[in-house]
Every structure is written in structure tokens, then in C-alpha cells.
Amino acid sequence: MSPDGLPSSDALADWKPDVLGVEGRVLPVVTAPAEVLSRVGAEVDPADPEIVQLAADLVATMRVSPGCVGLAAPQVGVGAQVFVVDVTQHPKTATSHGTFVLCNARVVEASRWRPGREGCMSVPDLTGDVKRAGRVVVEAVLPGTGEAVRLTTDAFEARALQHEIDHCAGKLFLDRVAGAHAVYQRKVYL
Amino acid sequence: MNELAITVIGPDRTGIVADVSEALAGVGANLSDSTMTRLRGHFAMTLICTGPSAADVEKALEPLSGLLATVRAVEPESEAGAGGEPYLVSVHGADRLGIVAAVTRVVADVGGNITDLTTRLTGPLYVLIAEVELPADSAEDLAVRLAEAADELGVEVTLRRAESDVL
Numbered sequence: 001m002s003p004d005g006l007p008s009s010d011a012l013a014d015w016k017p018d019v020l021g022v023e024g025r026v027l028p029v030v031t032a033p034a035e036v037l038s039r040v041g042a043e044v045d046p047a048d049p050e051i052v053q054l055a056a057d058l059v060a061t062m063r064v065s066p067g068c069v070g071l072a073a074p075q076v077g078v079g080a081q082v083f084v085v086d087v088t089q090h091p092k093t094a095t096s097h098g099t100f101v102l103c104n105a106r107v108v109e110a111s112r113w114r115p116g117r118e119g120c121m122s123v124p125d126l127t128g129d130v131k132r133a134g135r136v137v138v139e140a141v142l143p144g145t146g147e148a149v150r151l152t153t154d155a156f157e158a159r160a161l162q163h164e165i166d167h168c169a170g171k172l173f174l175d176r177v178a179g180a181h182a183v184y185q186r187k188v189y190l
Numbered sequence: 191m192n193e194l195a196i197t198v199i200g201p202d203r204t205g206i207v208a209d210v211s212e213a214l215a216g217v218g219a220n221l222s223d224s225t226m227t228r229l230r231g232h233f234a235m236t237l238i239c240t241g242p243s244a245a246d247v248e249k250a251l252e253p254l255s256g257l258l259a260t261v262r263a264v265e266p267e268s269e270a271g272a273g274g275e276p277y278l279v280s281v282h283g284a285d286r287l288g289i290v291a292a293v294t295r296v297v298a299d300v301g302g303n304i305t306d307l308t309t310r311l312t313g314p315l316y317v318l319i320a321e322v323e324l325p326a327d328s329a330e331d332l333a334v335r336l337a338e339a340a341d342e343l344g345v346e347v348t349l350r351r352a353e354s355d356v357l
Contacts, residue, residue: 067356068356069355069356069357070357090355092355116355117352117353117354117355118354118355118356118357119354119355119356119357120356120357121356127354156355159355159357160357163357164357173357180227181227181306181308184276184305184306184321184352184354185305186354
């Protein structure tokens with residue numbers, strides 16, 4: 001617990017995918033247009049073995065995808081509020097909490113809005129200019145234990161969290177582009 | 191399957207896009223990539239369609255009064271090679287003849303490919319924004335050349351990487 005009595009992000013400091021205790025499977029990534037990407041994901045029971053397996057699968061699928069810094073359940077065809085993030089290797093990262101999976105995440109505070117151009121594995125041929133908060137506070141629960149976490153972060157990790165939370169709400173970056181001229185054909189692949 | 195390049199331009203009014211796209215849909219023309227924008231009170235549409243013959247589309251657009259339309263058959267896109275590195279060129283300054291010509295010539299000279307470009311003139315201020323794809327390691331050279339060109343033109347220019355992050 002943090003001094004103000006709220007659950008803190010300390011729980012994340014010790015969190016490793018190993019604690020899920022199951023082997024992750026690499027799942028195919030769904031691309032738009034696909035109904036699951038535009039559907040609001042269901043809130044999940046973090047202790048449900050299927051959700052624990054899903055969490056491990058998301059980690060495994062992210063790991064085999066070059067340059068991937070986050071993956072949400074709808075992107076592997078599951079309409080659920082679960083996602084993985086790992087921005088540790090990204091040059092724009094300031095604060096990082098390592099690899100972690102969150103369930104039922106909500107942005108509870110957002111500030112320092114700034115534009116940036118982002119792409120998505122589920123929209124492989126386009127990028128778009130999207131304004132995101134440069135600082136967010138996110139509340140969620142951890143898969144398996146169901147422990148509540150409250151995470152404060154910034155910069156690239158903040159952007160990644162907002163992108164993944166959007167996926168869980170059935171939204172793509174295309175739903176947030178800055179204007180009619182803010183979508184671009186993407187030709188450079190990682 | 192016929193691929194058609196269509197342009198439509200006319201004085202801006204409500205309903206132009208609806209009228210044109212309805213006419214196209216009516217003859218089974220499937221709209222793929224398009225860009226439509228208002229340019230100094232004229233509404234301009236450039237679009238690629240597939241489906242009917244050019245003659246059928248011309249006939250369908252003819253009744254739309256006040257609009258100037260052109261339709262021509264084109265070859266489908268050849269398998270595009272890998273693009274270059276994406277950059278953004280911004281130019282602004284006092285309007286004068288030849289800004290676009292000078293700036294885009296410099297881009298072409300380093301092998302840069304312009305993929306999108308917009309210019310706006312408001313009062314005395316001229317603004318040019320271009321998306322360009324550059325060959326590897328040519329950005330520094332281009333930045334120097336652009337600075338020289340901008341100096342001669344008396345305008346400000348910036349070249350920055352149009353970075354995108356895959357999430």
C-alpha cells in the first residue's frame with residue numbers, strides 16, 4: 001500500500017510472467033477489420049485459470065513479435081480486458097515497470113497530452129497521429145492473484161498503456177486520429 | 191477489373207461528396223484510396239476506383255452540375271518496393287514565386303519521394319508541409335540543402351523524422 005492507503009505499483013516490481021505458472025502459447029494476431037477488435041472486452045475474473053492462461057499467451061505472443069511493446073486480448077481474438085506491456089527496450093521510455101499483464105485496467109488520471117504517430121500490429125499498413133497523455137495513473141488487477149495495482153507512469157509506457165486499454169474497450173488508434181490527413185500508409189516495417 | 195483515376199472539382203457546397211460517391215456507387219464503382227479537400231473555396235476530389243468502364247463513370251458524373259470531372263483508366267499499382275525513411279518537411283514564410291519548385295527539386299535531387307504535400311496561402315504567409323520518404327542516410331545532406339534553398343527563398347524550413355511507434 002502507498003502512504004495514501006491506495007494499492008501501489010510495488011506489486012509490479014516483483015511481478016514476472018513466471019508467477020502465472022503456466023506455459024504461454026503463441027497465438028495468431030488478429031488484424032482489422034475483425035469484429036473482436038471493435039467490441040468492448042468483457043471484465044474478467046483475474047483468478048480464472050483461462051485468464052491466467054490468456055495472460056501467459058499474451059506474453060508469449062508479444063515475445064515472438066519483433067518490436068512489439070504491448071498486446072491486448074482482442075488482438076489475439078479474445079474479447080476480454082487483459083493486456084501485456086513491456087517497453088523496457090524502447091528508446092522513448094522514461095519510466096518502465098518491466099513486463100506486466102493487467103486485467104480490467106482503467107485510466108484514472110491523465111495529463112500532459114501530446115501528439116505522436118503510432119501504429120498497431122492489428123492495423124499493419126497504416127499509422128496515425130494520436131494525442132495521448134504523457135502521464136497517466138492506471139488502476140487494474142493482476143492476473144492470478146487478483147491483487148489491485150495503481151500504477152503511475154509517463155512517456156512511452158503511458159502511451160502504450162492507453163493504446164492497450166483502448167483495445168480492451170474496442171477502440172483502435174484509428175478511432176482517435178487527429179484529422180482527415182493524419183493517417184499514413186506505412187511502408188517501413190520493423 | 192478496370193482501375194480508374196478520377197478527379198472532381200467545383201465550387202464548394204454541401205453535398206458534393208455525397209452526390210459524387212452516390213453516382214459512383216450507382217454504376218458499381220468501388221472507391222478505394224481518395225483524398226478530398228477544400229482549396230480556396232473549390233472542393234477538390236482525387237480518387238481511385240475499381241469497377242466500371244471510364245465511359246460509364248463519365249456518364250454518371252455528367253448530370254452533376256457545376257462540377258468538373260475527369261476520368262481515366264490507369265494501371266493498378268505495381269508491387270511497391272520498400273519505402274524509404276519517413277520524414278516531414280515544413281516550410282513557412284512570405285509568399286513568393288517558386289517556393290514549391292525549389293523545395294521539391296532539392297528533395298528529388300537526394301532521391302527523396304514525396305508521398306503527400308499540402309500548401310496553404312493565408313494573407314502573406316505561405317505554408318508547405320510535405321511527407322517524404324528518403325533513402326537511407328540522406329537526411330543530413332537534405333537538411334543542409336534545404337537550409338541553403340530556404341536561405342535563398344527567405345523562408346524557414348525544418349526537416350524532422352516522422353517517427354511512428356508500433357504499439
